[in-house]
Amino acid sequence: MTKSLRWTSADLETLPDDGKRYEIIDGELFVSKQPHYNHQRTCTRLATRLEIWSNESKAGEVTQAPGLIFAEDDDVAPDIVWVSKERLESVLGADGKLHAAPELIIEVLSPGRSNEQRDREAKLALYSRRAVEEYWIADWRERQFEVYRREGDELRLTAIFQEGDTLESPLLPGFSCLIAELFDGMSSG
Numbered sequence: 001m002t003k004s005l006r007w008t009s010a011d012l013e014t015l016p017d018d019g020k021r022y023e024i025i026d027g028e029l030f031v032s033k034q035p036h037y038n039h040q041r042t043c044t045r046l047a048t049r050l051e052i053w054s055n056e057s058k059a060g061e062v063t064q065a066p067g068l069i070f071a072e073d074d075d076v077a078p079d080i081v082w083v084s085k086e087r088l089e090s091v092l093g094a095d096g097k098l099h100a101a102p103e104l105i106i107e108v109l110s111p112g113r114s115n116e117q118r119d120r121e122a123k124l125a126l127y128s129r130r131a132v133e134e135y136w137i138a139d140w141r142e143r144q145f146e147v148y149r150r151e152g153d154e155l156r157l158t159a160i161f162q163e164g165d166t167l168e169s170p171l172l173p174g175f176s177c178l179i180a181e182l183f184d185g186m187s188s189g
Helices: 009-014 039-059 083-089 113-129 181-182
Strands: 021-025 029-031 059-062 070-073 075-076 081-082 106-107 134-138 144-151 154-161 165-168 176-178
Touching: 009 021, 009 059, 021 113, 029 113, 039 059, 039 081, 039 181, 059 083, 059 113, 075 113, 081 083, 113 134, 113 144, 113 154, 165 181, 176 181
Parallel strands: 106 134
Antiparallel strands: 021 029, 021 075, 059 081, 070 075, 081 106, 134 144, 144 154, 165 176
């Protein structure tokens, strides 16, 4: 019987600072290349809109690619998180990383089966078991958002917002964003 390697946060510290994103989910190492330009444009546009709303509402803070360490074998860097001011104090560690679930996590899909599988399956399961309230998956190629909301003990797909829709959430009262504006000028390739 062979024992498979179980990665930890300590192992991440030994990996090179080579521009790749290293994440651990349930002890499995995931490595991502530098994202596509439109991936980053989507992150920036969405984070900007969330930042404007957060500044107006004074409800919380938005951050891009923060370290999120749920446990030694669950150490990820979501594309965007939003956390309420009330929760921030209890989840932000002295190391500058989050150590418990923010209310909202957003991942922007990168091309490739393994990238999509990581975000749609592994991260969905992780965020579900770690009590994230909402999880959005943005797909700039398909020009849509999948919204998963907590129902009991799990995150469930509750809405798919297409290009002609307005993205809104009961988690963020008063926040709205036209999907078409997020993807304006982006091609699918």
